[in-house]
Amino acid sequence: MERDELAAWLRLLETPQVGRESARKLLAAFGSAQSVIDASVGARREVVALGPALALATAPDTLAALIAATAEWLAADADETRAxxxxxxxxxxxxxxxxxxxxxxxxxxxxxxxxQAPSVAIVGSRNPTHQGTDNAHAFAAHLSRAGWPVVSGMALGIDGAAHEGALEGSAGTVAVVGTGLDRVYPRRHLDLAHRITRQGLMVSEYSLGTPALPPNFPLRNRIIAGLARGTLVVEAALQSGSLITARLASEAGREVFAIPGSIHSPQSRGCHALIKRGAKLVENAQDILEELQPGIAPAAAPAEPTRNTDPLLQALGYEPVSLDALGARTGWSATELNTRLLELELGGQVARLPGQLFQRIGHS
Known part of the structure; x- marks a missing residue:
């Protein structure tokens, strides 16, 4: 994009009082950002309200610095594509x-x-269970290895696990963020963001320098849902923003998938609500591929693992459980249980949850 064209677009989109709807109407009427800027106030007034028509007559004080910063950012790294x-x-x-x-x-x-690649979105809770994190990672890795990039929002929790899993496959991942691309939010994902720029793609509709503003994140969900052929919700509470993404995907005519969970877990209730409303219940990534690629033969199933006969793991099941409940199930003392639970926790087979609850991880 030439600098003059970039300047016209930034002036149109960054001028106060000119929202997305007004900008869209002006572009439809005048054909280009430069034509919108060159038009008279009267001509613009025939398309939009007086406020945005007048506002575009004067460039914002910060525009020149933003144009310069954007041009510099676009030319900054010859080893990676910026556009x-x-x-x-x-x-x-x-x-x-x-x-x-x-x-x-x-x-x-x-x-x-x-x-432009056909993709699958994976979204979910910022505070997932250990099992939810494992599921997001595993589903994303499988989809990426099968040639489907995974789209998510780089938030903590399920989003981050999905990006990490997708980077293990060749298809990579797309992170749609709610800040300018010169910023990383949350900061905990700084290393992840750097890896995505090398192995995947970072996307934002926000200009450089845009900080993490709360209204921007629900808005970026429409891009996540819109880019993907289908959206998988791994874990979500009933008031989760992930349900907004699922709704937007459904409204756009895309598939919605959900992983079921424990009826006692608040993080499963959003998924169960989606399933009740018609989302497809999925138990593995192959369920998604069969829906999006009908007629494609499923990948060879892995060998069935040897059944784990550890009595404590069997007593745990796959739902969160208290120490008292485990004592009742096994007949073991609290000391015996704590010792063995610590061993399993250190071995990565059990997770310790808030409220003195324990949960088995995976299907060992």
Whole structure:
């Protein structure tokens, strides 16, 4: 993109009082960002309200610095692709054209070709159970190895586990973030963000320097849902933002998948609500592939693991359980239980949960 064109787009999108709806109407009427800026106030007033029509007559005080910073960012690293893609550009993802509110401009960093690839979104709780984290990682790794990039929002919890798993496969991952691409939020994911820029793709509709503002994250969910052929919810409470993503995916005509869990776990209730409303219950990644790729033969199933006969693991089951309940099931003393639980915890087979609860991890 030429600097003058970039300047016109940034002026249109970063001018106060000009929201996404007004910008879209102006672009439809005038054909390009530069034509919108060049039009008279009266001509713009025929398309939008007086406020945005007048606001565009004067460039924001911060515009020159933003243009310079964006141009510098685009040219900063010759070893990695950075781009700004606008609605109508050949690189703009066709999948987003079918959503209700397609972003007008996207900042990209990394493997830009992933923007056009058929993908699956994986979303869920920021405070998942250990089993939820393992599931997100395993599903994402399987999908990526099968050639499906995994889209998520780089939040803590399920999102981060999904990105990590997807990086283990060749298809990679797409992180749609709610800040400018020159910032990483949460900071705990700084290393993950750097790996995604090398092996996957970072995407944002927010200009450089945009901090982590609460309203931006629900908005970025529409891009996550819009990019993907289907959205998998791994764990979610009833009020989770992941359910917003699932709803947006359904409204866009995409598939919605959910992993069931314990009826006693708050983190499973959102998934159960989705299943009641028609989401497909999935138990493994192959269930998703069969839905999105009908007629494709399933991958060879792994050998059936030897049944674990550890009596404490059998007593634990796969739902959170208290020490008292384990004592009742096994007849063991609290001392014996604590000793053996610590061994299993150190061995990665048991997780210690808040409230003095324990949960078996995986299906060992």
């Amino acid at each position: 700004v893609v606008t609605l109508g550009d050949p690189l703009y993802p066709a999948a987003l054209l079918n959503i209700a509110d397609p972003p007008l401009l996207l900042y990209l960093q990394g493997r830009v070709e992933l923007l």
